[in-house]
Amino acid sequence: xxxxxxxTLAAGRxxxxxxxxxxxxxxxxxxxxxxxxxTHIFGYPGGAVLxxxxxxxxxxxITHVLVRHEQGAAHAAEGYARSTGKPGVVLxxxxxxxxxxxxxxxxALMDSVPLVVLTGQVPTHLIGTDAFQECDxxxxxxxxxxxxxxxxxVSELARVLHEAFEIATTGRPGPVxxxxxxxxxxxxxPYHGPQAIHHRTWRPRTDPDTASIVKLVEMMAGAxxxxxxxxxxxxxxxxxxxxxxxxxVDVTGFPIxxxxxxxxxxxxxxxxxxxxxxxxxxxxANHVMHDCDLMINIGARFDDRCTGKVSAFSPGSKKIxxxxxxxxxxxxxxxxxxxxxxxxxxxxEILRFWRLQKHQVQSEALKAWWHQxxxxxxxxxxxxxxxxxxxxxxxxxxxxxxxxxxxxxVFITTEVGQHQMWAAQRFKFEQPNRWMTSGGLGTMGYGxxxxxxxxxxxxxxxxxxxxxEASVQMTMQxxxxxxxxxxxxxxxxxxxxxMGMVRQWxxxxxxxxxxxxxxxALPDFVKMAEAFGCVGLFADKPSxxxxxxxxxxxxxxxxxxxxxxxxxxxxxxMIPSGAAHxxxxxxxxxxxxxxxxxKMLV
Amino acid sequence: MxxxxxxxxxxxxRHTLTVLVDNEAGVxxxxxxxxxxxxxxxxxxxxxxxxxxxxxxxxxIVTSGTxxxxxxxxxxxxxxxxxxxxxxxxSQKAGLEREMALIKVAGxxxxxxxxxxxxxxxxxxxxxxxxxxxxxxxxxxPAKIDSFVELMRPLGLVEVSRTGVAAISRGPEAM
Numbered sequence: 212x213x214x215x216x217x218x219t220l221a222a223g224r225x226x227x228x229x230x231x232x233x234x235x236x237x238x239x240x241x242x243x244x245x246x247x248x249x250t251h252i253f254g255y256p257g258g259a260v261l262x263x264x265x266x267x268x269x270x271x272x273i274t275h276v277l278v279r280h281e282q283g284a285a286h287a288a289e290g291y292a293r294s295t296g297k298p299g300v301v302l303x304x305x306x307x308x309x310x311x312x313x314x315x316x317x318x319a320l321m322d323s324v325p326l327v328v329l330t331g332q333v334p335t336h337l338i339g340t341d342a343f344q345e346c347d348x349x350x351x352x353x354x355x356x357x358x359x360x361x362x363x364x365v366s367e368l369a370r371v372l373h374e375a376f377e378i379a380t381t382g383r384p385g386p387v388x389x390x391x392x393x394x395x396x397x398x399x400x401p402y403h404g405p406q407a408i409h410h411r412t413w414r415p416r417t418d419p420d421t422a423s424i425v426k427l428v429e430m431m432a433g434a435x436x437x438x439x440x441x442x443x444x445x446x447x448x449x450x451x452x453x454x455x456x457x458x459x460v461d462v463t464g465f466p467i468x469x470x471x472x473x474x475x476x477x478x479x480x481x482x483x484x485x486x487x488x489x490x491x492x493x494x495x496a497n498h499v500m501h502d503c504d505l506m507i508n509i510g511a512r513f514d515d516r517c518t519g520k521v522s523a524f525s526p527g528s529k530k531i532x533x534x535x536x537x538x539x540x541x542x543x544x545x546x547x548x549x550x551x552x553x554x555x556x557x558x559x560e561i562l563r564f565w566r567l568q569k570h571q572v573q574s575e576a577l578k579a580w581w582h583q584x585x586x587x588x589x590x591x592x593x594x595x596x597x598x599x600x601x602x603x604x605x606x607x608x609x610x611x612x613x614x615x616x617x618x619x620x621v622f623i624t625t626e627v628g629q630h631q632m633w634a635a636q637r638f639k640f641e642q643p644n645r646w647m648t649s650g651g652l653g654t655m656g657y658g659x660x661x662x663x664x665x666x667x668x669x670x671x672x673x674x675x676x677x678x679x680e681a682s683v684q685m686t687m688q689x690x691x692x693x694x695x696x697x698x699x700x701x702x703x704x705x706x707x708x709x710m711g712m713v714r715q716w717x718x719x720x721x722x723x724x725x726x727x728x729x730x731x732a733l734p735d736f737v738k739m740a741e742a743f744g745c746v747g748l749f750a751d752k753p754s755x756x757x758x759x760x761x762x763x764x765x766x767x768x769x770x771x772x773x774x775x776x777x778x779x780x781x782x783x784x785m786i787p788s789g790a791a792h793x794x795x796x797x798x799x800x801x802x803x804x805x806x807x808x809x810k811m812l813v
Numbered sequence: 814m815x816x817x818x819x820x821x822x823x824x825x826x827r828h829t830l831t832v833l834v835d836n837e838a839g840v841x842x843x844x845x846x847x848x849x850x851x852x853x854x855x856x857x858x859x860x861x862x863x864x865x866x867x868x869x870x871x872x873x874i875v876t877s878g879t880x881x882x883x884x885x886x887x888x889x890x891x892x893x894x895x896x897x898x899x900x901x902x903x904s905q906k907a908g909l910e911r912e913m914a915l916i917k918v919a920g921x922x923x924x925x926x927x928x929x930x931x932x933x934x935x936x937x938x939x940x941x942x943x944x945x946x947x948x949x950x951x952x953x954x955p956a957k958i959d960s961f962v963e964l965m966r967p968l969g970l971v972e973v974s975r976t977g978v979a980a981i982s983r984g985p986e987a988m
Binding site: 354357358536545 | 835838839842843846850881884885888889891892894895896897
């Protein structure tokens with residue numbers, strides 16, 4: 212920060228100090244939310260947050276969405292945040308309210324989603340006495356938040372609330388928790404606006420170092436077999452990053468792949484797009500990663516789902532890693548050039564220096580590289596055997612994709628498992644912020660509440676949760692939330708009666724002993740949908756699928772569509788655990804022995 | 814070409830790190846939780862507020878790990894919101910490391926005399942004396958305290974209380 216900034220800040224502080232208004236802690240919460248531009252909060256009331264709920268009563272400009280379980284509130288806020296780029300806000304009570312939100316907090320931490328979670332706490336004089344609905348919320352949430360606070364004094368509340376938004380949204384985004392005891396909500400104190408608040412130490416670095424960018428463009432100019440490998444960092448950086456990424460591919464013609472979290476940053480319809488990489492990535496994406504001579508990682512973190520066996524990961528390449536979080540660089544894979552930067556800023560500088568220094572790509576080498584890539588593509592690694600007897604899950608997703616092309620804006624959320632991978636492989640995204648899935652934590656039950664959050668933010672859009680019948684039952688009760696707020700979300704269940712990914716691994720690794728992965732007593736999803744007041748649909752023949760999908764899309768209410776799919780279908784291609792990118796299996800016929808070390812991996 | 818693998822065979826090294834943090838509620842739990850949550854070692858830990866006006870605390874940690882792990886520990890510590898600064902005294906900057914210990918020895922006759930003579934040689938001073946025991950106060954590098962404790966063992970060592978390491982840079986500059 213330079214001196215002028217400091218002066219302006221000091222002046223701002225002084226002005227705000229003078230203008231400080233007195234109000235109760237509960238009123239401060241509502242006021243701070245308004246001053247932060249919050250229009251939606253996802254919550255569930257309880258004893259320790261009643262003063263805040265009282266302050267929210269009939270307040271204008273903030274819509275409160277009453278969920279059916281606090282985990283749902285956190286995932287809905289994640290869906291809201293990831294589809295808008297704004298922080299998601301959650302309000303829950305003490306004790307079980309806070310502990311129920313923990314899965315959502317961890318999910319948001321793993322996937323870098325900005326959440327501000329406000330929890331009620333028992334009054335300060337009862338803290339530590341095992342009071343009713345007391346839990347050590349800051350203790351429990353410390354490892355699953357970017358930062359958290361227990362506010363014991365109302366005079367600190369305004370500062371903490373504004374700092375909470377600053378920390379959740381700047382640098383690498385993430386969830387924060389502000390724990391507010393009930394007596395603090397009742398007490399009166401001075402309120403300061405956000406312009407007066409700036410955290411003492413939090414100064415995330417977001418500008419790339421110029422010398423490194425110069426080196427990077429030189430490496431690009433020398434590359435014969437380059438690949439751009441992008442992740443959720445591009446999405447989190449905002450839509451500008453996706454625009455610049457397209458420009459980078461325009462000027463270089465480099466092939467590009469992405470992690471699960473980064474889908475949509477680059478249009479899937481463009482020829483440079485290789486598809487997703489990793490355990491269930493395409494043959495071409497993984498072979499390009501393995502054989503490249505230059506890897507440019509922008510906003511991805513060399514997750515184990517993407518790298519496969521680390522010691523055999525892309526053995527012949529120079530590696531560049533651009534990440535806003537310094538701790539990600541050299542964490543899993545040693546790189547030749549690490550750049551700590553926001554993706555937008557880094558991309559802008561890369562393009563500027565590429566043009567300024569009039570660099571050219573190695574066009575002959577690149578042509579040969581594309582020739583090789585075309586051969587890998589010819590494997591058509593996402594193909595499957597169609598059946599006219601039984602609905603193949605891949606076919607169901609292909610039809611869903613085809614029949615939603617006329618909609619202006621389509622948002623997809625997913626649960627976790629085989630259906631998630633099929634959706635990631637086959638649903639083609641052209642824009643960022645349209646794909647909401649639980650990547651890092653792999654939270655079954657994420658998709659339905661996330662769809663609620665997305666639809667809240669985008670009332671006119673088509674929002675579909677591509678689900679599995681096992682996952683969706685984990686947060687099924689949020690159907691009721693969808694009804695209450697007239698959210699016409701579509702829950703498209705690929706029902707194979709199994710926890711499909713568990714079954715697939717049991718088949719491959721545990722001799723086909725399907726221990727407790729079959730659901731023997733599934734509900735009648737159609738009747739269940741009707742019980743919630745939603746519309747239930749059912750299909751088990753390929754011939755009826757199109758008609759039923761059209762019916763689902765035409766209904767202006769929440770729909771639960773029970774699509775009965777082939778229970779034996781496995782998700783391919785697949786890098787078996789402990790194997791390298793060039794050791795992919797294309798189909799079950801290939802077998803493929805998994806080492807004992809591989810079996811130990813998850 | 815760079816070896817992409819983090820070598821598992823890399824030697825385990827011992828490093829002393831100092832972390833300057835805002836002294837806010839739970840800050841020590843954040844630091845300690847980071848170590849336990851990510852499976853890093855803590856060999857010793859010393860913490861106290863060093864500037865009451867800015868409410869800054871200084872945490873000195875002796876840890877061990879491969880160079881890659883030590884690098885991760887440093888970047889993970891920097892990522893904590895209340896962290897101002899992290900300095901590695903083993904790989905980054907020349908520092909002085911000192912530890913204080915209180916050591917209780919009980920005995921009589923020649924053993925007692927021998928303990929007192931050794932203490933003198935190590936510049937440990939008796940801070941509590943009874944006819945049958947001494948408590949010695951000793952300050953120095955951790956290795957010096959280790960040797961002193963070993964010498965006291967056959968001479969009636971009862972118990973040891975150590976503070977953990979405090980560290981500061983050499984020369985005129987701060988950390």
